[in-house]
Amino acid sequence: MDLHARRADSFGAQAEAYAEHRPDYPVAAIRWALEPLGKTEQLDVLDLAAGTGKLTAGLVAEGHRVTAVEPNEQMLSELVRRVHGVRALPGHAEHIPVPDQTLDAVFVGTAFHWFDQEKALPEIARVLRPGGVLAALWIDTVPDVEWMAELENVSRSSVEDRREDPTGIITHPSFGPPEHATFPHVHRRESPEALVATTNTYSRMIVIDDEERAAINEKMLAFLRERPETSNGPFDVPLRSEVYRMVRVSE
Numbered sequence: 001m002d003l004h005a006r007r008a009d010s011f012g013a014q015a016e017a018y019a020e021h022r023p024d025y026p027v028a029a030i031r032w033a034l035e036p037l038g039k040t041e042q043l044d045v046l047d048l049a050a051g052t053g054k055l056t057a058g059l060v061a062e063g064h065r066v067t068a069v070e071p072n073e074q075m076l077s078e079l080v081r082r083v084h085g086v087r088a089l090p091g092h093a094e095h096i097p098v099p100d101q102t103l104d105a106v107f108v109g110t111a112f113h114w115f116d117q118e119k120a121l122p123e124i125a126r127v128l129r130p131g132g133v134l135a136a137l138w139i140d141t142v143p144d145v146e147w148m149a150e151l152e153n154v155s156r157s158s159v160e161d162r163r164e165d166p167t168g169i170i171t172h173p174s175f176g177p178p179e180h181a182t183f184p185h186v187h188r189r190e191s192p193e194a195l196v197a198t199t200n201t202y203s204r205m206i207v208i209d210d211e212e213r214a215a216i217n218e219k220m221l222a223f224l225r226e227r228p229e230t231s232n233g234p235f236d237v238p239l240r241s242e243v244y245r246m247v248r249v250s251e
């Protein structure tokens with residue numbers, strides 16, 4: 001298995017920690033994604049690559065009928081345990097276990113970069129009704145905050161974390177042009193240890209060996225325990241959610 005495939009499949013090893021330590025999504029981002037539909041209540045929505053249900057829970061809270069699809073067994077079990085009122089199905093973006101044209105929207109949270117886009121985009125187009133929306137969301141750190149930028153350097157592993165510009169990967173003739181918006185977000189962490197636990201749910205940390213991970217964790221903890229922004233009790237990690245939405249065109 002190549003590194004990309006190993007990383008895409010790595011999250012289950014940290015499923016419980018992922019559910020506990022990763023941030024959720026801003027509700028404003030979910031609402032903006034659905035704006036092209038006009039009616040934004042009680043929609044049939046798919047959370048594709050739903051993981052432990054971080055985005056699923058936000059969609060349920062907005063009152064939508066949600067199907068969650070996730071290939072990793074451990075991640076899907078966490079989702080079922082934690083998010084109720086959802087149809088949860090095993091499956092991949094390249095072969096979505098849902099009939100044609102049955103959905104108003106497909107959401108993808110921090111996962112589109114793991115898909116085989118040439119197969120996933122026609123599959124997503126297949127399950128969406130004409131006029132339906134594909135929304136690809138990411139949660140990113142805010143690099144212009146000094147302590148976050150320094151932490152990113154301290155926590156760098158031997159596996160690089162480079163992501164392509166999403167505008168390129170989500171363009172497809174079944175969809176109109178992607179629109180983009182950014183939403184500020186924060187993630188409250190109780191302690192330096194809790195932020196280190198969040199970092200340990202990133203695939204670039206999961207796939208490295210124990211020795212390298214332990215060394216990085218030690219460096220991160222020392223850094224966070226020294227910084228005035230993070231050393232004392234709860235603190236907010238500044239984040240942003242990048243959202244790309246595109247409308248399924250009629251054929």
Ligand SMILES: C[S@@+](CC[C@H](N)C(=O)[O-])C[C@H]1O[C@@H](n2cnc3c(N)ncnc32)[C@H](O)[C@@H]1O
Pocket residue numbers: 008009011022048049050051052053054055070071072075091092093094108109110111114115116
């Ligand atoms: C970073 S997690 C995001 C999970 C969740 N959407 C969230 O926002 O917390 C990436 C997820 O993508 C899933 N994944 C990886 N490759 C996939 C594929 N080809 N099709 C569907 N899901 C995939 C992984 O199992 C993992 O749960």
